[in-house]
Amino acid sequence: MTASDTPRAPLRVDRERLWRNLMRLKEIGGYDDTATGLRGVRRLALTDEDAQARRLVVTWMEEAGLRVRVDRIGNVYGERPGEDPALPCVLVGSHIDTVATGGAFDGTLGVLGGIEVVRALDAAGIRTRRPVEVGFFTEEEGVRFGTDMLGSAVTAGRIDLAHAYALTDAAGATVRDELVRIGFDGSAPEVRPVPHAYVECHIEQGPILAAAGVDIGIVTGVQAISWQRLTLHGEAAHAGTTPIEARADAGLAAAEVVVEIRRMCDSGTFGRLRGTVGTLALSPAQTNVIPAGAVLTVDLRNPDDALMAAAEAHLAAFVDGLHDRHGVSATWERMARTAVVPFDDGIQDVIAASADALGLPYVRAMSGAGHDAQEIAATCPTAMVFVAGEHGGISHTPREYSRPEACGNGVDVLANAVLTLAGPVVTA
Structure with a gap:
């Protein structure tokens, strides 16, 4: 049977x-x-x-x-x-x-x-x-x-x-x-x-x-999921003697990236974008030294491929602008990307x-x-x-x-x- x-x-x-x-x-x-x-x-x-x-x-x-x-x-x-x-x-x-x-x-x-x-x-x-x-x-x-x-x-x-x-x-x-x-x-x-x-x-x-x-x-x-590692390159200097306008502060630049990712999510411009900075490490990581470097991971998620691409392009342009504002350069490393x-x-x-x-x-x-x-x-x-x-x-x-x-x-x-x-x- x-x-x-x-x-x-x-x-x-x-x-x-x-x-x-x-x-x-x-x-x-x-x-x-x-x-x-x-x-x-x-x-x-x-x-x-x-x-x-x-x-x-x-x-x-x-x-x-x-x-x-x-x-x-x-x-x-x-x-x-x-x-x-x-x-x-x-x-x-x-x-x-x-x-x-x-x-x-x-x-x-x-x-x-x-x-x-x-x-x-x-x-x-x-x-x-x-x-x-x-x-x-x-x-x-x-x-x-x-x-x-x-x-x-x-x-x-x-x-x-x-x-x-x-x-x-x-x-x-x-x-x-x-x-x-x-x-x-x-x-x-x-x-x-x-x-x-x-x-x-x-x-x-x-x-x-x-x-x-x-x-x-x-x-x-x-x-869609995008994982990238962003490294920001500034210049270490004394926290007490270096004027604010003379600094290339990688920590400040990293903070701006974190805030911009949240603003992107809240804006609605990129649909139902979700963004997270899950890790952030400063160097040389000393209380009285302006950070020379910052390494952070960026996790972006979006149910729309075109809006994901737009979000990635916007964030890349924002990071490029950090050089003019703060004298900080950047390098990206792609960790993962799926549509x-x-x-x-x-x-x-x-x-x-x-x-x-x-x-x-x-x-x-x-x-x-x-x-x-x-x-x-x-x-x-x-x-x-x-x-x-x-x-x-x-x-x-x-x-x-x-x-x-x-x-x-x-x-x-x-x-x-x-x-x-x-x-x-x-x-x-």
Whole structure:
């Protein structure tokens, strides 16, 4: 009897095990955050903590019966075979690295949720025509090596492996050396076989779902993202004896850049632009010395490619003008740049049908954050399931929190979407 001959109850995952494993993984890299008084997670890519978390997740993959492989950029995949091994797989996944002040859900929900999808298929005795793979990608956050979505960008072919290997952290360690050091320099080709489809479950990291009073979001795409490092070159001088009009103050110039980025966002000229200076370092960093240099990172986001380009051009012209006003010159370094990525309408519809079958209301929304899905979307039909967060969906902080029920609902939607895409064959 084929599964399509009789009505099938929606697939549901083991919510208690999902939550238990989320909380267990949280403790790898866990720290007590003095700013919030909460337990946070600091698990930067390719650190010892990341290595420990990777080994635990690989263990869970193997316990779920998955055949695990590691590619040359350290991406990890676990495969559940399909009835027809010649068919491309349905891929699910996300990442397990965090920012320096992270929470328990960003990325990890999609990876551990993917494992639970496989376990739910096994528990229901369901075989699928297509293989199902669960993966996690290297350095999604970009915090340590300066390029976000690194592993997924390499496997999608946007970033060359040699370039990725040569990226360094603040201490000069390379991606290649750190992969070798932690034992995740795999042998599988970094450009993976093209999947039939990719679906990623992720916390929203924003307020849209909470405002709508729903747990589930269907993601329509990811907005454009621009990361640049700006270095301002002034001149050091004595803080007490140098007249104000004679200064080339890189610190003052940096402050003007920060304020101008906020003014750009508030102006409306560049649409729904969001801009952030996330790091700013002055040198020589002495109380009584005028700063000779300033290095700051600029993160711009925009759901409109043309308005993003206009914002970048405006900011570049503003920085050029710092020389005439303050005698400060500038150099730019491009860290990352991605255009708006629309997700596949057909995959979105599959996700919507899964939510409907489970009786879960949803909204459609564009993602303000970057995700591995935007890279994989260049290779195959892709979409995402969002899960609502508490506290306005705040993320990248120990305050990040999604309720167990919301997490379970999101992974249930993921499971049924995967089953539809992979094609149920026989129910025991």
